[in-house]
Amino acid sequence: xxxxxxLLFLGDAPDQLAAKVAQGIKDWRPDxxxxxxxxxxxxxxxxxxxxxxxxxxxLGAKTVVIGVANRGGMISHAxxxxxxxxxxxxxxxxxxxxxxxxxxxxxxxxxxxxxxTLHDVRIPSVNxxxxxxxKRRGKRVLPVGTxxxxxxxxxxxxxxxxxxxxGMKASFRATGQTGILITGDGVPLDAVIADFMxxxxxxxxxxxxxxxxxxxxxxxSLFHISYSGVTMALIHGGQPDALILCHEPTRTxxxxxxxxxxxxxxxxxxxxxxxxRVVNPACVVIGVSVNTQAMSDKxxxxxxxEVEARMGLPATDPFRYxxxxxxxxxDAV
Amino acid sequence: xxxxxxLLFLGDAPDQLAAKVAQGIKDWRPDxxxxxxxxxxxxxxxxxxxxxxxxxxxLGAKTVVIGVANRGGMISHAxxxxxxxxxxxxxxxxxxxxxxxxxxxxxxxxxxxxxxTLHDVRIPSVNxxxxxxxKRRGKRVLPVGTxxxxxxxxxxxxxxxxxxxxGMKASFRATGQTGILITGDGVPLDAVIADFMxxxxxxxxxxxxxxxxxxxxxxxSLFHISYSGVTMALIHGGQPDALILCHEPTRTxxxxxxxxxxxxxxxxxxxxxxxxRVVNPACVVIGVSVNTQAMSDKxxxxxxxEVEARMGLPATDPFRYxxxxxxxxxDAV
Numbered sequence: 001x002x003x004x005x006x007l008l009f010l011g012d013a014p015d016q017l018a019a020k021v022a023q024g025i026k027d028w029r030p031d032x033x034x035x036x037x038x039x040x041x042x043x044x045x046x047x048x049x050x051x052x053x054x055x056x057x058x059l060g061a062k063t064v065v066i067g068v069a070n071r072g073g074m075i076s077h078a079x080x081x082x083x084x085x086x087x088x089x090x091x092x093x094x095x096x097x098x099x100x101x102x103x104x105x106x107x108x109x110x111x112x113x114x115x116x117t118l119h120d121v122r123i124p125s126v127n128x129x130x131x132x133x134x135k136r137r138g139k140r141v142l143p144v145g146t147x148x149x150x151x152x153x154x155x156x157x158x159x160x161x162x163x164x165x166x167g168m169k170a171s172f173r174a175t176g177q178t179g180i181l182i183t184g185d186g187v188p189l190d191a192v193i194a195d196f197m198x199x200x201x202x203x204x205x206x207x208x209x210x211x212x213x214x215x216x217x218x219x220x221s222l223f224h225i226s227y228s229g230v231t232m233a234l235i236h237g238g239q240p241d242a243l244i245l246c247h248e249p250t251r252t253x254x255x256x257x258x259x260x261x262x263x264x265x266x267x268x269x270x271x272x273x274x275x276x277r278v279v280n281p282a283c284v285v286i287g288v289s290v291n292t293q294a295m296s297d298k299x300x301x302x303x304x305x306e307v308e309a310r311m312g313l314p315a316t317d318p319f320r321y322x323x324x325x326x327x328x329x330x331d332a333v
Numbered sequence: 334x335x336x337x338x339x340l341l342f343l344g345d346a347p348d349q350l351a352a353k354v355a356q357g358i359k360d361w362r363p364d365x366x367x368x369x370x371x372x373x374x375x376x377x378x379x380x381x382x383x384x385x386x387x388x389x390x391x392l393g394a395k396t397v398v399i400g401v402a403n404r405g406g407m408i409s410h411a412x413x414x415x416x417x418x419x420x421x422x423x424x425x426x427x428x429x430x431x432x433x434x435x436x437x438x439x440x441x442x443x444x445x446x447x448x449x450t451l452h453d454v455r456i457p458s459v460n461x462x463x464x465x466x467x468k469r470r471g472k473r474v475l476p477v478g479t480x481x482x483x484x485x486x487x488x489x490x491x492x493x494x495x496x497x498x499x500g501m502k503a504s505f506r507a508t509g510q511t512g513i514l515i516t517g518d519g520v521p522l523d524a525v526i527a528d529f530m531x532x533x534x535x536x537x538x539x540x541x542x543x544x545x546x547x548x549x550x551x552x553x554s555l556f557h558i559s560y561s562g563v564t565m566a567l568i569h570g571g572q573p574d575a576l577i578l579c580h581e582p583t584r585t586x587x588x589x590x591x592x593x594x595x596x597x598x599x600x601x602x603x604x605x606x607x608x609x610r611v612v613n614p615a616c617v618v619i620g621v622s623v624n625t626q627a628m629s630d631k632x633x634x635x636x637x638x639e640v641e642a643r644m645g646l647p648a649t650d651p652f653r654y655x656x657x658x659x660x661x662x663x664d665a666v
Contacts, residue, residue: 131559133590190528197527197562222565225612226464229530229566236558257466263611274604278596279558 013044022067096177131198138208152218158318201237355400429510464531471541485551491651534570
């Protein structure tokens, strides 16, 4: 569990896109960020107050989150100088970088002497159990995709926001690095050892109140041959009561696999339900979430209407048009 | 790759079953074992010559394989003394124990000074790639089970033996600790990091001659919620041309999951084929392998005939009645 609130470190981000972790925190957990810190040449801006470490400390910040991807996999001299200072000033550090903070000898040494924590969210910090398949109290919904990176995380986050606005009990459950940094907790599923994948998701979504919903962050796709085993573990560990089908209609082939076509929404529905019902016979598909960012408003609306008619399910782009339809459907489960 | 031939270390095995790794090597790679070494009180016997380290060395043995499970997860003083001696005499050590040889400081130190290798086959020794899904030359068959531990490894090994007898090109590809120790090579799939599972199976079953068959050792079951992600990765990484359905008819629930019933062979067939055809549209189910060890000969034959009639597929217990039927079916693919 990463201590909040955060100071968002944007480093020397070459553009806004490089700071997508910071953007995610700003969008989904605005209360977690007291401000941002940018080095010379930084081209990203979250519209938050620019703070020094001392100012952030005075505002109660506990952790400096590296909200930006680094270039070439190296932690630069300029970054390092700042990160050491942050530890010395009493901040923990949290990072989703491929190269781990703990592998940087100087950072590890300063963290030891100052008693601060280095959170490398790319790798698990827990010894997860093997899944036992026992029925847990409370409800769970899982977005599943026709492909990777079709908006499963955003679907869950949009729904969480809408549900909390309505006063429903809902918790986004992060299973990837960005989600973990946004919410401060979760399971880095793609880095978990094979035998413990499903168990890590049981651990992430424990017994809860009967009317509480876990919104589990999806990963991969049952139809993406590189990562399908990860998706399978999410379904069988997550014990979903409800599934949401996620799709990006303009994609011409599976991400990173030029020879592989995307499945139909019908194929995704049938396969996902078959698998989910192994662990929860009552599981249902409640709606379709379409990532329409590459489509005009007119085309998006036509497409969504067509999907609704064809699938007999509510369909929306929750980021563009709100998650209301999906939450209505969930509320009826 | 573990160097052969082996000396099989049976330690102080309390019974024959505790030495199942040694039994597997004796049954499936008899040429790999020059003899056995037993400590006082050993109740297992492979029917191999009892050799000292010196005698085994003279017969060309390169590696001492720990062919027995240890009690309580500790490497005892008696074992340790022998293992140190083996390293000093120029043997490598290979083990599938949960506690790793490399974590025993004295063994690690002696291995360093003598330049010998400690093979802990429970954990991967390779950085596997992410699966790319590219079509590979040669053919592959994968046994899939209604449950864990229903005879998938034995099915593949029986078929390999029969195929080699017939002069067919066939290689058993190990994906578990016992299989790796039996054959000296393979992927410890249950210990691979989630993102690299399917890639590890692509690595294990590379391009080959057009008429060569890889017989991939199965793991878990699509219907076993603790390990289904591992099975999924085998299907999508293995790119199977043929599947064999494996079943143990007397089991009353999924192994370790009292609340879960076994699926029907029809459900296993349909789900496995749907998934396999994502990566290989030409994949077919060629037969059924039934573990009948808990049944009388008469009951087993009745059951197999019933399955053949119902499924329209050849069905046999390859360990009890030979793998001929399954190999005939494979030969027709």
